[in-house]
């Protein structure tokens with residue numbers, strides 16, 4: 001039933017559909033007497049209200065989403081057999097949820113934080129989710145560190161506030177964060193809106209073609225609206241004046257037909273290059289410099305339809321890096337491997353075991369044929385069909401063809417750090433980023449970092465934090481040191 005039908009047809013009813021006589025006065029024993037337990041409408045309304053919230057996402061709680069269309073603009077069949085990418089001009093429906101990372105559900109949009117970029121392609125071979133960010137790298141490179149990292153971004157267990165001490169203690173003791181932190185405190189750390197920023201798949205993924213050849217890919221979504229950012233002062237003001245600024249901007253742009261678009265590019269590395277590449281190609285704290293693997297334009301993404309119901313379509317939307325389609329798969333990136341588990345687990349806790357059946361989450365261009373049944377809020381969609389495989393009753397059967405190609409491995413099991421390649425260290429790309437910034441941006445970067453580091457209570461943490469930026473670039477470290485000392489007196 002559409003929203004309109006709910007609003008316009010017939011009398012107000014209870015959840016069971018019985019007409020409601022009085023929605024203003026609860027039922028009492030006589031005039032001015034106590035309320036009766038037989039007033040089922042009152043009890044039903046209060047009980048339902050108490051259960052209106054589901055757990056918010058443990059990260060990326062605050063967000064906004066929109067439907068759209070992905071169009072292929074270049075033949076990529078030499079690299080992947082994914083059907084939705086099989087022909088120039090082919091279009092696929094999408095749903096994109098943008099978010100901030102650290103804030104709770106009601107937090108302001110205009111804050112310094114990475115922005116989530118969770119993109120669902122409703123393909124004819126199943127839903128493909130690309131769960132990325134607006135930055136090409138990340139703070140850490142092993143999933144085992146993620147809960148500790150996020151604890152430092154959230155509220156301290158004793159003070160109940162976010163604490164500069166915790167943030168800088170962790171970052172300074174995790175020097176691999178230096179690249180992402182440099183990016184975050186630069187101009188792109190506070191986008192002016194969701195429309196004015198790029199999206200990145202961030203991780204390296206596998207593409208494989210009909211012949212079974214393997215390629216490693218990185219995705220880039222370049223905003224056609226142009227990059228626009230807010231200064232710290234502009235953001236501080238906007239966060240107070242209009243906490244929903246990014247969400248409102250996206251909805252209103254789509255309402256007026258000003259559909260935001262992104263040019264989609266990939267960097268492609270033949271599998272044979274990976275072992276000898278100068279950087280570990282599966283290290284999430286590193287980019288592949290464009291001069292090594294030039295971005296190739298392959299498509300266009302347009303957002304053109306707002307969700308009708310935020311709770312149903314945005315709050316209950318689920319995205320998983322483990323949702324692949326034939327021709328696309330994971331890389332051995334240790335962060336990605338952890339994420340392959342984390343999201344499905346979060347969905348089962350947050351939305352429930354049948355979350356995939358909701359309209360925003362289920363496949364739109366094919367149907368899911370599984371033998372999973374029942375569970376909370378199961379809608380009986382499978383009718384009387386057999387629920388096991390193999391069976392002799394025409395049930396669905398396996399294809400014998402894996403979605404992705406096997407990856408060779410060597411050596412013994414162990415708690416190994418990711419392999420270090422010829423030019424890898426935690427600072428080289430942070431330095432390159434600093435040096436590509438304009439003089440004005442460098443000054444803002446130093447000011448933004450210094451303002452935050454100066455809040456740290458312990459000298460050893462301050463010194464260690466500045467030391468990491470000094471290793472990235474001598475000038476960067478010198479200027480930051482001077483700015484922090486000036487603030488700390």
Ligand code: NDP
Pocket residue numbers: 136183186187188198220287288289290291429430432433436437441
């Ligand atoms: P590249 O040409 O490979 O990368 C330069 C890219 O940096 C640009 O294309 C742009 O990415 C991005 N960029 C430009 N200005 C800024 C800024 N102020 N803040 C953040 N990103 C910016 O050059 P290098 O190999 O020398 O890389 C230098 C640094 O560029 C890297 O260390 C990395 O931090 C950053 N970078 C690299 C990307 C890559 O894929 N190689 C992607 C994004 C950032 P875009 O075109 O995506 O807008």
Ligand code: HEM
Pocket residue numbers: 056057058059060063097098099115116117118131132133138142143144146201202203317318319335336338339342343346347350
């Ligand atoms: C959301 C875990 C790293 C992007 C989430 C959620 C969890 C999670 C549990 C909430 C999911 C939900 O409730 O639906 C992790 C873990 C990580 C990690 C364990 C590291 C190992 C990353 C990285 C990126 C990323 C590196 C981007 C490159 C996102 C996005 C969302 C999200 C965009 C929001 C999805 C949505 O809109 O529903 N993450 N995350 N995460 N994460 Fe991660």
